Amino acid sequence: MSILLEANNISKNFADFQALSDVSIQVPKRSIFGLLGPNGAGKTTLIRIINQITMPDAGQVILDGEPLTPEHVQYIGYLPEERGLYKSMKVGEQALYLAQLKGLSYAQAKKRLNYWFEKFEIAHWWEKKIQELSKGMAQKIQFIVTVLHQPKLLIFDEPFSGFDPINANIIKDEILYLRDEGATVIFSTHRMESVEELCDHIALIHQSKKILEGKLNDIKRTHKTNTFEVGLSANDLVQLKSEIASRFKFSKADFRSLEDDLKLNIQLGAKDTPRDLLAFLNENAQINHFVEVIPNANDIFIQTVNNN
Amino acid sequence: MNHLPLIIKREFFAKVKNKSFIIMTFLSPIIIVGVLSLIAYLTSVNNDKVRTVSVLDPSDLLQKVLVSTDYTIYQNLEDMDLEDAKQLSSSNGSYGLLHVPNVELDKVSDQIKFYSKESPSLSFISSLESKIEKHLGELKLIQYGVDLSKIEAAKTYVDVNQESFEGVKTSKAGSFLKLLFGAVAGYLLFIFIIVYGNSIMRSVIEEKTSRIIEVIISSVKPIQLMLGKIFGTSLAGITQFAMWVVLCFVLSLVASFVFGVDLSAAQTSHQAEVVEAMSNPQVNSDFQELILEFHSLPMWNLVIAFVLFFIGGYLLYSSLYAAIGAAVDNETDTQQFMLPVIMPLMLAVYIGAFTVVEDPHGSISTLFSYIPFTSPVVMLMRIPFGVPLWEQILSLLILVLSFVITVWIAAKIYRVGILMHGKKPTYKELLKWLKY
Known part of the structure; x- marks a missing residue:
């Protein structure tokens, strides 16, 4: 089993507050990796470090065998917990902009967006502004722009918040489909029922330390x-x-x-x-x-x- | 990956396509030109009115002075006593009645009276007064046996010719022109910084409140986003400014063509007096001198310095605005951080308006034309008075260097601030952010 993402001995302090202390995780290729922990444990900080939004004080992140560089952002798709879109920008324009920021060409982005908009049956939203859409509708757009550049690594922070059960199911199926297509998924949540349904590996972070990591089934076996x-x-x-x-x-x-x-x-x-x-x-x-x-x-x- | 052009493009179009931006771009010139035209129109309407002034002057003392013009007709009332004259004037709709009693020359000045229904216009009375004063003064001189032609010949007009040691000629008119240029440049920069700096700040706050920020900075570096915002908004600002200039020009042409209104009349309310003054050869030569001075200003230096200092100063301040936007959650929280930004700007304008005018090369003017937060305004005001090139370059270098440092600091605050929600930070916390 090969490893896609390795975080080695990551530590991060914010002034006098320790957010992460010597945390290491290994995310196997084509797995759905649950990053679990109570609120304030340090999950989001770890995710931001993987996304190079925050720099670690110590430690190193390795993606597919290489230490992270700014070029790697195009291989990562990130759906943050705190998410939103430009309210007064049109859906299509906005999706194209975000896709181009991830390194897609205009033509590529347009073609793939058409595919996804067809798939979700939302092609008629293209000319609408985000502020005209409901929260759930905007979340769908957000999901599409996260996965559009076909990243090797997808990071979802509380992906189901804001979705009704029907749409949550659609998104869940898409996540499983993307995994089957070869993507690796890091999935941060404190909602355990979705962990049971989706994750094959988990890591548990508590008070800035990792206290548990492994295959979900192995962990269950040791805990029975x-x-x-x-x-x-x-x-x-x-x-x-x-x-x-x-x-x-x-x-x-x-x-x-x-x-x-x-x-x-x-x-x-x-x-x-x-x-x-x-x-x-x-x-x-x-x-x-x-x-x-x-x-x-x-x-x-x-x-x-x-x-x- | 360099996404700067892409971000600049988005920021530019997000601004330019904004409805209120479009409305402001087209509405402002219409309002400005409209108001000016209205003032000009009203003034001309006022000026077109012909005033008839009755004059009761039995001794014909002022007959020579009170010559009717297109706007004022003096009507001499003959052989009438004061009461009748008053009655007649009030009934025949004349503007008023000027009464010059038939007394000795020494006493007449205190006894001249003007009767009218409503109080007469100030400019009318003062022009009347000066005419009478001049004439009475001359009459008295004759009475004392003074030869008026000698007085006329003795009149001397002094205009000290100013020249620098290097042989560059200047004059009062030139100084005025220099002041004008400096003031316009400084004020323009001041307005531009406040308007478009605020616009940058709002756009950063919008990204925070809409929560798109984390999505974006997982693709680009925060400093790229910040610079993209600054450049994009500036371009939109320059576009708007250019549109205003062009539209104002076109609209004023249209307005003067359609309404036959001379917009320049709006600047002075006494057209008649101005026309009179223009026929004065002295003023005319001043005007020619002004044009000569204008050509003798160091034009290339001014234009290049204006562009460079304008850009430098604007970028320096806008990075601060971006940092403030990143530090807070909503516009009401910006107040406490705005003051330290506005203060040096105000200081610069005051120093420009008072110190530079008084002493353009004094130590205070020179000092503040080096300090980066005041140098754009102060230096722009000093340059017309002649500042050595090395001083300009040094000041510009300091400005660029501090821009780089400020952007670096602002980017740090920005990087941390854009991910902070819910709490208004203190200055102490901002300092801490620099170390994250």
């Missing part, structure tokens, strides 16, 4: 507590409960079921396997429900942040 959610029925539930208590640690579980079950989260001991648990339960009760508890991104996020 070998706990199983079970629903059991037996003649004597009280006795069943004490039998289980003698062998495993458990806590009450809560899920929907048809039967009036005994619902528990049972944690395996150090030497137990799921088969042991299943065999044990099978001997004492009827098993209606048996699922491994896999921590979701939200749990991992909260748990890791709290542990730090």
